Amino acid sequence: MLSKSQIKLITSLKQKKYRQQHGFFVVEGVKTIKELLRSRLELHALYTTESFNIDAKDEVLITETDLKRISFLTTPNTALAIFKIPLPKPIEFTGLIVAIDAVRDPGNLGTIIRLCDWFGVKNLVCSNETVDCFNPKVIQATMGSITRVAVNYVDLAEFLKSINLPIYGAFMDGENVYTEPLPENGVLVMGNEANGISKEVEAIITDKISIPRFGDLQATESLNVATATAILLSEFRRK
Amino acid sequence: MLSKSQIKLITSLKQKKYRQQHGFFVVEGVKTIKELLRSRLELHALYTTESFNIDAKDEVLITETDLKRISFLTTPNTALAIFKIPLPKPIEFTGLIVAIDAVRDPGNLGTIIRLCDWFGVKNLVCSNETVDCFNPKVIQATMGSITRVAVNYVDLAEFLKSINLPIYGAFMDGENVYTEPLPENGVLVMGNEANGISKEVEAIITDKISIPRFGDLQATESLNVATATAILLSEFRRK
Structure with a gap:
């Protein structure tokens, strides 16, 4: 189940000012989410219709209908995750x-x-x-x-x-x-x-x-x- | 002014089966339409908020509101034209x-x-x-x-x-x-x-x-x- 405040937070992240205010961004699709889970990025929440078998406190199982409600895509794809926006890595002046x-x-x-x-x-x-x-x-x-x-x-x-x-x-x-x-x-x-x-x-x-x-x-x-x-x-x- | 049948024809052209049935396709934006007008393609109708100074029988001046109604774009751009789908040019087997x-x-x-x-x-x-x-x-x-x-x-x-x-x-x-x-x-x-x-x-x-x-x-x-x-x-x- 999704709460009203969760839906409000997620949909607000379409806009840059709310991404900056909350420090979060949205990623959709199992493949990309899995790739980001393996990276240095920090997961805030995962909303999915099929379990990823990760720590249960980070994962919220939702229905297709709920996924449609929060997805930014015309054809939502199994899962939507919120990650923390990382601090930018310093620029390297070689290469x-x-x-x-x-x-x-x-x-x-x-x-x-x-x-x-x-x-x-x-x-x-x-x-x-x-x-x-x-x-x-x-x-x-x-x-x-x-x-x-x-x-x-x-x-x-x-x-x-x-x-x-x-x-x-x-x-x-x-x-x-x-x-x-x-x-x-x-x-x-x-x-x-x-x-x-x-x-x-x-x-x-x-x-x-x-x-x-x-x-x-x-x-x-x-x-x-x-x-x-x-x-x-x-x-x-x-x- | 746009008639209901014109609107119906234009919006149907989003779908391949109606493009094939009518033999027409849609082009939007002044720059691309002008480029197509200079080509071998045959214009069927031009709906525009600003005159192109072409043969008056081919051009229909419409309002912004009408353009929004027929446009396939989120931000419509001055004009929408319908061209005839040309016969495919035969394939050349060089180069x-x-x-x-x-x-x-x-x-x-x-x-x-x-x-x-x-x-x-x-x-x-x-x-x-x-x-x-x-x-x-x-x-x-x-x-x-x-x-x-x-x-x-x-x-x-x-x-x-x-x-x-x-x-x-x-x-x-x-x-x-x-x-x-x-x-x-x-x-x-x-x-x-x-x-x-x-x-x-x-x-x-x-x-x-x-x-x-x-x-x-x-x-x-x-x-x-x-x-x-x-x-x-x-x-x-x-x-």
């Missing part, structure tokens, strides 16, 4: 860092976190205008990678000015990434879906890079930010 | 062909169509189990690329058996794509989100390829199909 300048779509940010995980990028730095990484749609798209990539929110221009690393940025008119030498240590900046990298951040970029377009002049004018990140990370790693 | 084995998510298929457009892939062949490319969410994600990529639905195993080209498939345990020679003419097969490439199609693949994973053994077990397609198409083209 490749990905920096995000105001990406707004949760699916895009989630996909980028999953890509960082795949390509062994340990640090993702987001401008304060970027969508919150504990947004339920971001968590859904990361498929568990949120536990392995350190995400920090900063004043991006100030952050980039303060570090001593080459700063690569994705632009439509940059150097061909296929022929550009790419370093092991550096920052890759990806911009907003509609406007790209902001003028303020552009001024700090040391190397503008671009993914060449093939085929017709008529072709699509841009790539989605998550697919562009996939291609650029692949280029940094293959070298 | 690189992308083949899709039962991709279900409309956003993924739309992103793959946009990637084909960017990388100059003219032919996309989908198994009959793949989501319909005239699904409104696919159209939204293609950003106009649907006008430049020929999409055909086929019995994929039969199609692949009938052609005389190397057939590459994306697998978790394939050869490292970074070191594998990749031809100019060939087929790249991408599989379903959860199950990958089906056994039946796998038996016809001539070259299994894989995107290497970097970093921890703990890392994410797979890439999203659209981001994997981005990386593999980039590899075929950069060579």
Whole structure:
């Protein structure tokens, strides 16, 4: 059985201000929840239609109807868990860092976190205008990678000015990434879906890079930010 | 003003069976509609809150309230158009062909169509189990690329058996794509989100390829199909 106050708490966590107020975020689906249970994250409560065989005090067995009431998904998937938002891991200034300048779509940010995980990028730095990484749609798209990539929110221009690393940025008119030498240590900046990298951040970029377009002049004018990140990370790693 | 029968027709086009029955599909947003108006596609009707200055018989000026009533989007965007579903362009057997084995998510298929457009892939062949490319969410994600990529639905195993080209498939345990020679003419097969490439199609693949994973053994077990397609198409083209 779910109490009214439990339902109220869970549904409030759709909004960033309540996530920050309570210090909790929501994860759905057995597979992702199990992955998070194995991580350093701390479980607050688990609501499930089938037992996970974990400590009984953390688990509340509920009906399908109750799950539908609290789920953020159109098709709820067996379980919903509330975890504590962890303290951000400090940024490490070695290897490749990905920096995000105001990406707004949760699916895009989630996909980028999953890509960082795949390509062994340990640090993702987001401008304060970027969508919150504990947004339920971001968590859904990361498929568990949120536990392995350190995400920090900063004043991006100030952050980039303060570090001593080459700063690569994705632009439509940059150097061909296929022929550009790419370093092991550096920052890759990806911009907003509609406007790209902001003028303020552009001024700090040391190397503008671009993914060449093939085929017709008529072709699509841009790539989605998550697919562009996939291609650029692949280029940094293959070298 | 919108008539009841117009509203009924438009909202029915969310479903594949009515798209096939009427031979129409829906496009939303000024930018994409303008791109489709410049293409070979035939406009059936345009419902808009601001005039496009096109032939008056094709355009119906409507209110924001009416647009909300017919739009498939949470935040409707000025205009909604109905176009005729074109006859599929015949498949060309030169260059690189992308083949899709039962991709279900409309956003993924739309992103793959946009990637084909960017990388100059003219032919996309989908198994009959793949989501319909005239699904409104696919159209939204293609950003106009649907006008430049020929999409055909086929019995994929039969199609692949009938052609005389190397057939590459994306697998978790394939050869490292970074070191594998990749031809100019060939087929790249991408599989379903959860199950990958089906056994039946796998038996016809001539070259299994894989995107290497970097970093921890703990890392994410797979890439999203659209981001994997981005990386593999980039590899075929950069060579």
